Amino acid sequence: MSALTERRERERAHRHQLIITAARELAEAEGWEAVTTRRLAERVEYSQPVLYSHFNGKDAIVSAVAIDGFSELAAHLRRARQAAPEPEQALRAVCRAYLEFATERPALYQAMFVLPTDVKFASTETPPPLRSAFGEFVDCFRPDNERRELFAEVTWSALHGMAVLSDSGRIPPAGQEERLDFLVTQITRTPAD
Known part of the structure; x- marks a missing residue:
């Protein structure tokens, strides 16, 4: 070249x-x-x-912004997970970091999770930055947990619901810590088998 x-x-x-x-x-x-x-x-x-x-238009720009956001999210979650020594602490830290990310970057979060894009989730075409972000949730669960991806999906889904409902004023922001504690407690007490 x-x-x-x-x-x-x-x-x-x-x-x-x-x-x-x-x-x-x-x-x-x-x-x-x-x-x-x-x-x-x-x-x-x-x-x-x-x-x-x-x-090729605004939708393609939104998709590119979303992929950029997933890189940032993955790094943000990784720092939170690595700073917490125990699995339950790591999960709590990653969950808190996810909610902080959504609150601090609302337009970016919309591009990633709310606006229509051609970004493929949970498929062979899933972009590496999105896989990395999801991997941070998976890594919060023990490797011998055969359902760790399921646990990660449920956790991510619940957090997304909390982020969107809180942002739209449908649930009070004041209850965020209590909801987070409840989620982490329930997920970590669920049997892995």
């Missing part, structure tokens, strides 16, 4: 990331309704055709 080709690929990757970052920032500031290819083109100072050379 020539130096010119390498430089062009680096520039393209930089533009790609710049568009993703601009979409995230705009969504966090004004909501996903404000994210249009026209506004993004203005924000990143590229023409709309350049945007379309990277993404």
